[in-house]
Amino acid sequence: MWMAGLRFENRRDRDAMIAKESRIFVAGHQGLVGSAVLRTLRGAGFRNLCYSVRASLDLRNREEVFRYFDRARPKGVVMCAGRVGGIGANQSSPVEFMAENLAMGTNVIEAADHYDVDRFVYLGSSCIYPRRSPQPITEDQLLSGRLEPTNEGYAIAKIACVKLCESLRLQYGKGFVSLMPTNLYGPGDRYEADSSHVIPALLLKMLLAKRSGQESVSCWGSGQPLRELLYVDDLAAACVLVLQHDGGFPILNVGSGEEVSIHELAEKIADVVGYYGKLNWDQSKPDGVKRKLLCSERIRSLGWRPRTPLSVGLKKTFQDFQERIERSAEMERGRERQQGSGQSRLVKSDDRVV
Numbered sequence: 001m002w003m004a005g006l007r008f009e010n011r012r013d014r015d016a017m018i019a020k021e022s023r024i025f026v027a028g029h030q031g032l033v034g035s036a037v038l039r040t041l042r043g044a045g046f047r048n049l050c051y052s053v054r055a056s057l058d059l060r061n062r063e064e065v066f067r068y069f070d071r072a073r074p075k076g077v078v079m080c081a082g083r084v085g086g087i088g089a090n091q092s093s094p095v096e097f098m099a100e101n102l103a104m105g106t107n108v109i110e111a112a113d114h115y116d117v118d119r120f121v122y123l124g125s126s127c128i129y130p131r132r133s134p135q136p137i138t139e140d141q142l143l144s145g146r147l148e149p150t151n152e153g154y155a156i157a158k159i160a161c162v163k164l165c166e167s168l169r170l171q172y173g174k175g176f177v178s179l180m181p182t183n184l185y186g187p188g189d190r191y192e193a194d195s196s197h198v199i200p201a202l203l204l205k206m207l208l209a210k211r212s213g214q215e216s217v218s219c220w221g222s223g224q225p226l227r228e229l230l231y232v233d234d235l236a237a238a239c240v241l242v243l244q245h246d247g248g249f250p251i252l253n254v255g256s257g258e259e260v261s262i263h264e265l266a267e268k269i270a271d272v273v274g275y276y277g278k279l280n281w282d283q284s285k286p287d288g289v290k291r292k293l294l295c296s297e298r299i300r301s302l303g304w305r306p307r308t309p310l311s312v313g314l315k316k317t318f319q320d321f322q323e324r325i326e327r328s329a330e331m332e333r334g335r336e337r338q339q340g341s342g343q344s345r346l347v348k349s350d351d352r353v354v
């Protein structure tokens with residue numbers, strides 16, 4: 001076992017209390033989940049938060065990670081960093097999805113163990129369960145069958161990290177917990193036509209189609225698969241809950257319990273955007289798994305509930321998206337004014353809006 005001898009063997013860190021004054025490290029604080037976790041921690045009164053941008057702390061680099069923990073000495077960690085993307089991105093870059101998630105995860109978990117972090121929350125994912133899992137999926141179905149081939153590399157990396165957290169917990173009593181969220185959406189998502197998740201991809205396509213007066217929009221797959229969706233602030237509330245109180249479970253699913261077909265979802269998004277063109281379904285593109293519904297009874301037994309209905313969450317997400325477009329357009333206008341050019345630029349489908 002790595003670093004044996006540097007630890008306090010068999011200490012029950014999972015009984016330790018995380019106070020509002022405790023220092024909490026949020027890894028991946030600029031991402032969809034990380035930014036929601038920061039918002040929620042601040043809202044809950046945590047004031048001793050630490051985080052770092054990738055340029056100063058590349059989590060794939062073990063030495064940088066250990067140096068950071070040595071300086072920051074956090075008592076709690078929420079590990080929201082990762083290489084994340086939709087089906088297309090996973091299929092075209094399986095090496096990066098596997099290697100980077102494995103490196104980031106093991107570096108941060110090992111450093112947290114080494115520097116005696118009291119509570120560690122690792123973000124797993126519902127897409128690491130076997131592709132033919134009976135529904136709703138319970139936590140004990142992990143590793144019970146073959147994975148979805150379109151994201152196998154990503155899933156294997158995340159399963160290794162979930163199991164590492166579980167082993168630290170079982171063998172050494174460490175307060176390390178993995179949350180398995182369903183598909184997430186909300187403010188701060190990434191908007192890339194071919195590599196982002198279904199909601200930002202559709203919001204972006206429909207907004208561009210509306211702006212350019214396009215008569216139809218092409219959507220991936222058959223539209224038939226069912227998806228459970230969760231507003232990201234509801235997941236962040238679950239992260240803060242388990243950060244404060246260890247519920248006694250190594251793995252906890254976090255889902256809304258409500259399913260919607262991709263077809264229905266696309267119609268709801270068209271409604272929110274105000275796009276009245278036709279939706280065409282491109283069946284040459286993969287559907288991914290047909291259905292994925294989590295059983296979230298464990299986290300519900302700890303008092304967590306989803307709070308945000310899909311219609312409300314989609315409106316908030318679109319509002320955030322528009323504000324970000326407006327901000328980036330304003331920055332662009334500023335740059336153009338400086339360069340003496342009057343040309344304006346719309347968001348293009350290959351832009352990354354951040």
Ligand SMILES: NC(=O)c1ccc[n+]([C@@H]2O[C@H](COP(=O)([O-])OP(=O)(O)OC[C@H]3O[C@@H](n4cnc5c(N)ncnc54)[C@H](OP(=O)(O)O)[C@@H]3O)[C@@H](O)[C@H]2O)c1
Nearest residue numbers: 028030031032033054058059080081082084123125183184
């Ligand atoms: N989104 C979902 O639907 C969903 C569902 C289930 C589980 N999850 C899990 O939740 C976690 C967060 O997902 P997300 O949607 O928030 O992803 P995201 O928006 O892409 O954010 C990922 C974050 O990780 C950071 N990061 C990536 N590589 C890094 C590196 N080498 N060093 C330092 N930071 C790095 C990114 O930094 P930059 O800002 O520099 O890029 C970003 O802040 C992931 O583990 C994911 O598997 C997500």
